[in-house]
Amino acid sequence: xxxxxxxxxxxxxxxxxxxxxxxxxxxxxxxxxxxxxxxxxxxxxxxxxxxxxxxxxxxxxxxxxxxxxxxxxxxxxxxxxxxxxxxxxxxxxxxxxxxxxxxxxxxxxxxxxxxxxxxxxxxxxxxxxxxxxxxxxxxxxxxxxxxxxxxxxxxxxxxxxxxxxxxxxxxxxxxxxxxxxxxxxxxxxxxxxxxxxxxxxxxxxxxxxxxxxxxxxxxxxxxxxxxxxxxxxxxxxxxxxxxxxxxxxxxxxxx
Numbered sequence: 001x002x003x004x005x006x007x008x009x010x011x012x013x014x015x016x017x018x019x020x021x022x023x024x025x026x027x028x029x030x031x032x033x034x035x036x037x038x039x040x041x042x043x044x045x046x047x048x049x050x051x052x053x054x055x056x057x058x059x060x061x062x063x064x065x066x067x068x069x070x071x072x073x074x075x076x077x078x079x080x081x082x083x084x085x086x087x088x089x090x091x092x093x094x095x096x097x098x099x100x101x102x103x104x105x106x107x108x109x110x111x112x113x114x115x116x117x118x119x120x121x122x123x124x125x126x127x128x129x130x131x132x133x134x135x136x137x138x139x140x141x142x143x144x145x146x147x148x149x150x151x152x153x154x155x156x157x158x159x160x161x162x163x164x165x166x167x168x169x170x171x172x173x174x175x176x177x178x179x180x181x182x183x184x185x186x187x188x189x190x191x192x193x194x195x196x197x198x199x200x201x202x203x204x205x206x207x208x209x210x211x212x213x214x215x216x217x218x219x220x221x222x223x224x225x226x227x228x229x230x231x232x233x234x235x236x237x238x239x240x241x242x243x244x245x246x247x248x249x250x251x252x253x254x255x
Contacts, residue, residue, distance in 0.1 A: 001013070001027070001029045001030070001071070001082075001083045001084065002029075002032055002068055002071070002084070003029055003030070003034060003067075003085040004031070004032040004033065004034055004061065004067075004085070005035070005036050005038065006038045006085040006086065007034075007037045007038045007041055009086045009201075010042065010086075011045065012088060013083065013084075013085050013086065013087065014042070016088040016090075017052060018051075018052055020089065020092075020094045020095070021094070022095045022098060023052065024053075026053055026075060026076060028057065028070075028071040029042055029054060029057070030059060030067035030071050031059065031067075032059060032061050032064065032066075033059065033060045033061030038085075039056065039058060042054065043056065055074070057070060057074070062168065063168060063170075063174075064084075065166035065167055065174035066168040068082070068165075068174075069165040069168065072157060072161065072165060073161070075157055078156060078157060078158075079101065079154055079155070079156060080155055081097065081153075082153055084150060084151050086199045086201055087114075087197060087199055088196060088197040088199070089195065089196045090194070090197075092195065093196055096191060097110055097112065097195070100189060100191050101154070104189045106187060107187045107188060107189035108155060108185070109148075109155045109187060109188045109189070110153070110189050111129075111148045111149070111154075111188065111190055112128075112152050112191035112194070113125065113126060113127050113128060113129070113152070113191070113192060113193060114126045114149055114151070114152050114195070115194055115197050115198070117197055117199050117200065119201070126149065128147050128148060128152065129147075129190030129192060131145055132147050132188070132190060138186055138188065139183040142179055142180055146176045146179065147179075147188075148175070148179050150175045151196055152196055152198075155182075155186075159185055159186070160182070163178070163181045163185075172216045173217050173219075177220040177223070180220065181224075
């Protein structure tokens, strides 16, 4: 879990871990240079729930990609479950994921559905398996649309390390870029149950962030442009992504 200025919501996120029916063997939190009281909240929570085996790593601010890399390298388990500091797991998330791992040993990458909670409290189902086809190459599908959400992913640690981890130069979309790099070795299994909540916060949808994220996605798609079937598909995807983010920009300034 990377954390940055998370004091207002990280307690609820940590509570969703301690309420798991299967407690993780290790909880690694990498604080990315917070200047609020995020770390003191984590430390107090760790004292209250020592069974969580929380390891808090403090570092200067370098972005979530660098923070996640530290966590992945420090993990001792075969499997990694990601959780952003403002998202939440349902109590049976890890139990169901472990069951899916045992029953689908041919897979090395698991993703469950989530509910997205908007600022106004409205809920939207995020069904990540809806656009996936087992009959088509994953890389081509993933280039067209991101099929995975970081807080909904459980994957093998070695698969992340084998491709060099997250791109630390990207301030956003570093998860999408990693999935694209990993895609030739990903054997996915989609869990259709909703096992977590993805939270939209005001800081995540600012106009500045819209254009920074769009710039990073352009960069990711350009890096991986050879994964498009042809140049016209590449241009079409760039155009579609741009329209989506421009629409998000206008929704932000007109709300």
